[in-house]
Amino acid sequence: MDIRGLIKDRLGENYELHDRYVNRAFVKVLRTIGFDKVYARAEGAYLFDRDGKDYLDGLGGYGAMNIGRNHPVVKKALVDLLEMNMPNMVQMDCSLLSGLLAEALVKRSPPHLNSVFLCNSGTEAVEGAIKFARCATGREKFLYCDRAFHGLTTGSLALNGSKAFREGFGALLHGHSVALDDFDALERELSTRQYAAFIFEPVQGKGVHYPQSDMFWPKAQELCRKYGSLFIADEVQTGLGRTGRFYAFEHWALEPDIVTLAKSLSGGLVPCGAILTRRDIYDKTFSRLDRCVVHSTTFGRNNMAMVAALATLKVMDDEKIVENSDRMGRILLEGLKALASKHEFIKEVRGKGLKLAMEFAEPRSLKLRAAWKLIQAADKGLFAQMVVIPLFKDHRILTQVAGHHMDVIKMTPPLIIGQKEVDRIVNAFDATLADCYKFPGAMWDLGRNLLRASLSARKAAA
Ligand SMILES: Cc1ncc(COP(=O)(O)O)c(C=O)c1O
Secondary structure, three states: OOHHHHHHHHOOOHHHHHHHHOOHHHHHHHHHOOOOOOEEEEEEOEEEEOOOOEEEEOOHHHHOOOOOEOOHHHHHHHHHHHHOOOOOOOOOOOOHHHHHHHHHHHHOOOOOOOEEEEEOOHHHHHHHHHHHHHHHHOOOEEEEEOOOOOOOOHHHHOOOOOHHHHOOOOOOOOEEEEOOOOHHHHHHHHOOOOEEEEEEOOOOOOOOOOOOOOOHHHHHHHHHHHHOOEEEEEOOOOOOOOOOOOOHHHHHOOOOOEEEEOHHHHOOOOOOEEEEEOHHHHHHHOOOHHHOOOOOOOOOOOHHHHHHHHHHHHHHHHOOHHHHHHHHHHHHHHHHHHHHOOOOOEEEEEEEOOEEEEEEOOOOOHHHHHHHHHHHHHOOOHHHHHHHHHHHHOOOEEOEEOOOOOOEEEEOOOOOOOHHHHHHHHHHHHHHHHHOOOOOOHHHHHHHHHHHHHHHHHHHHO
16 A cells, blocks of 8 residues: 555545545535635645645634644554553453543543543543433433533433534433523423433633533532532533633633543544543443443543543643643734734634634624624624635635634634744734725625625525
8 A cells, every 4th residue: 555655646536536435514614715725735734735835723623723734653552552562442341542541531531430441532531421410310311501512322412401402313311401600491301300411621622611600500510519419511622721721620620520631632533422421420330240231332441542642642741732821812812913903804812721712793894784784684694604715815824614604713723832833823813803804805796705605505495
């Protein structure tokens, strides 16, 4: 297998291949917004195209690249492992590497989170947490938050706070959502004592929202204890330093009963997920000898994932990744907040660590307001898209709109970024937003073109 030759010969056919064999709708969207680039290389916080042009990765693979892309320590550990011809996935044994990873995770967690289940992805970690919570409580229902995102398989999809993701997929397991900061709804629901668990992202992925009140998560925990529901922190995106703490729940000094991890756990190179919980909860699922594999997955403890994760945790310690996320997150937040006094389109800049969002709102000046209204009437979220495109095209910074119908841009860059990257991001937002004052002008032409593309796509689908 000449993998170098294969890539060299065929790099550039990416979008054609996907249009023919994979997800055509996605190809169309990428082409429409001009994101149809061919990347040839990636390192740290940057992607490089075939001409060697750098793109600052503001998305970090949806938060899977906390230690940066292709980290040499993780790469070396994987190559070393392959050269050792270790036995892998024997299944009817207990492998050393999965034991070591479980130990490493427990060491970095509060003492009550002393038992680990290893799997392959975020949604799989959530599915496992659902089963653990049902088994431990004997209850079936789940309480989650408006706008929540916990994955897209049918269990986690049932806990999704956006209708758009559920449309077309039929009946799902029984969940109910509450709005952030709605203390009354929270108590009203939990007091029914029907919920196996309350599941939450300490800082939400869709829109980067978290409660206004610092008491909301602690209260949720207290009510869960009072009414017998488990308290599940989904740290798939927020964990491993993303918000400037190893776990985001540390911001509120919480003690969740179950924690889910994935994404950056294995350095962005091999899929890996984990559930951490208390021994008594774990043992309710694996309660008898004949139930010892009642929850299991074939690749769950595979050597490649275990080694990548062990190496990633070592890099996090050695390079003080959590500390850098906290420090650079504060500097970036400050820099973007300073733009709010300058640009009337900015409603709010928020976030924790390097999970940040800029939300837009109607401008004050009459001329701009009319243009804004036109765009809004057609599609809420289009203005944010109008900003995302030049950030990419003119400044080579990859970002995304934070969710369906949201005028919010979200950033989850690798946690290794420094002042140079922060300056590049802040200056790019400044310049791009400055262009929005030119009406008519290139930015609003772009809005009109996006609008046309979205209308013709809707017509074609009808
Ligand atoms: C909080 C949260 N939970 C679960 C998931 C699902 O993870 P995966 O995409 O690995 O299935 C995501 C993915 O974005 C997430 O952000």
